[in-house]
Ligand SMILES: Nc1ncnc2c1ncn2[C@@H]1O[C@H](COP(=O)(O)OP(=O)(O)O)[C@@H](O)[C@H]1O
């Protein structure tokens with residue numbers, strides 16, 4: 001069997017707070033296969049966002065290894081790291097905060113193309129239009145300012161930006177949590193479509209097991225920086241073993257266990 | 267209410283704007299109304315104002331046209347004030363952005379340098395610089411900017427420290443953007459409004475410093491300056507006080523105008539709101 005797309009082992013990040021040290025992420029290990037969705041679930045403060053930031057090298061771990069596409073991701077630096085970032089992208093929770101408040105839609109999508117060496121301007125303009133259409137938006141939107149488009153459109157633009165450099169893995173940190181229900185369903189569908197067509201893997205972070213059951217193949221449930229349980233998303237959500245797993249299931253009343261979630265698609 | 271309407275409703279802002287418009291008009295029309303050398307002899311020496319309508323503000327000790335000198339002096343004041351302020355704001359914004367964004371040793375070193383410049387009184391710094399290098403327009407501008415960039419640098423650094431924690435900066439890093447591009451293309455433009463809010467005070471101070479240097483004879487000798495006119499008039503202060511009073515009043519009005527108009531702009535645009 002080939003090596004996984006992302007393999008995280010022994011990942012640890014500690015923060016000092018009020019004189020004592022707390023481990024926000026404590027000896028976490030997991031892996032993601034190409035084209036797979038792994039969900040990170042857990043209550044607020046359980047370390048989900050810290051893991052996302054560690055995996056993206058926005059912060060550095062105190063211990064642990066991260067292997068990405070068969071190479072040691074933590075040993076990359078400078079230009080080599082920046083080049084490799086094309087393959088590992090992110091979508092943030094708040095689609096307004098995720099963009100430069102002064103930016104135009106076109107520039108937001110131009111940045112990754114330009115940064116990763118799509119040199120000719122006409123070619124980039126063509127690709128920007130194609131990206132917008134790819135996420136179900138009109139190409140005319142390119143001429144708008146980012147603060148002029150709706151929240152749902154903005155999150156689609158964030159996804160377009162993330163797929164611009166043809167990544168193999170996208171980290172989504174509460175990417176649909178701020179959206180209202182109907183928009184959320186459309187965005188989840190878009191993510192499923194992209195995954196099916198481009199074989200993109202997702203590290204999908206959410207506190208909402210309902211959303212997770214709709215998109216994830218496997219799930220890791222976190223509690224205070226440690227893994228409480230993990231496994232097939234349908235199995236874990238259907239019959240949680242850990243106390244925190246049971247609590248999260250109980251907190252998601254609208255959870256539809258017979259929905260055609262990603263776990264069923266396997 | 268739109269910022270423009272609020273600006274027009276503030277009487278002190280309007281007063282400032284009128285003074286500034288007059289000042290710019292003087293500077294721009296100086297060579298139109300007073301072609302030729304303003305330092306050339308134009309009539310009898312020490313002619314009082316309002317005597318001869320071809321020389322409305324009279325003449326100085328050497329018989330030079332005071333009104334012509336006033337117009338050309340406005341030009342010097344504006345050029346030096348704006349250029350020095352622009353240089354100080356640019357240097358301060360760049361240094362502050364680098365320090366705040368890079369952090370660590372770079373921040374430490376840049377802020378020590380900023381401290382060092384701030385410790386020396388800015389007028390002494392300008393005085394020393396011009397004395398050593400010699401007076402010319404460019405040197406005077408540099409000398410004034412040398413003592414004025416530390417304020418903008420501190421403000422820029424403080425803004426950058428908070429902006430760099432925002433999601434869109436993390437987003438730019440995830441894209442793989444070069445750190446210098448993130449600092450200057452993503453972060454700096456968002457820090458700029460707070461830095462630019464300092465410009466009126468810096469321009470006003472630069473104009474005063476220029477006048478003080480010229481008063482001490484350290485201005486560009488080939489240009490008429492209000493500071494130089496005041497110094498000239500000092501020798502005949504008892505017999506012809508108008509020679510010092512006219513450029514002195516012009517200087518006070520200019521500084522007041524710059525300050526009032528600048529405050530008006532800051533007050534009525536989003537700048538102050540985005541600061542809080
Ligand atoms: N920069 C930081 N400094 C100090 N503590 C932090 C920092 N970032 C996160 N933490 C702490 O780490 C823990 C996990 O936070 P986070 O990863 O944001 O949780 P989640 O995303 O699951 O809500 C929390 O207790 C949080 O207070």
Ligand SMILES: [Mg+2]
Pocket residue numbers: 048049050
């Ligand atoms: Mg979080």
